[in-house]
Amino acid sequence: MGRSGSLNVITEGAVVVALCVALSFIPLQTPHGAIDIQLGAIPMILYAFRRGPYLGMVAGLLWGLVQIVDGQAMKNFLSVLQLLMEYPLAYACLGLAGIFSTGIKRNITRRRLTTAVMIVSGVVLATLIAWTWRYLAGAFVWSQYAPKSVNPFLYSLVFNGTSAALNLALSTVVLLILANVAPKLFIPKDEKKV
Structure with missing residues (x-):
């Protein structure tokens, strides 16, 4: 990839991170964050499908770090470990959807x-691994807010599992629609045909 190709990738990654941050300002959560819909997961997973897991994870990591720097993550700050698990680590894992990148690009217009x-598999993989970080943070850090009679692991499973299921469903539906109506979104112009 030449200099212009590298510049395209960096620019595209920066735009995706900015879009994810902008979408995070749309309030789609219940009080106390019991259900938290993250619209930014959609463009982040799409970017991972376009550019692969490495660049997807880098962009996700940057999105998580920006959430900390811009103060959004600090509204829910309990500990440094919790902050790292729920933001940079969880968001970076969304980039793992890119494992299916080559197959999607190879088959997007034919099969x-x-x-x-592959799209469903990528969304499920990325969402479940990102959710695992949130589940662990819930079980070990947020569990102090669970009712005394409730097991903290069960509390985190229900609390975070609902959000994960809703995010998984929304991302899957939107990305499948995009694959049908705009398949070229999944293939960067600066990339040779697979």
């Missing part, structure tokens, strides 16, 4: 079922 399976 719709194969592409759909």
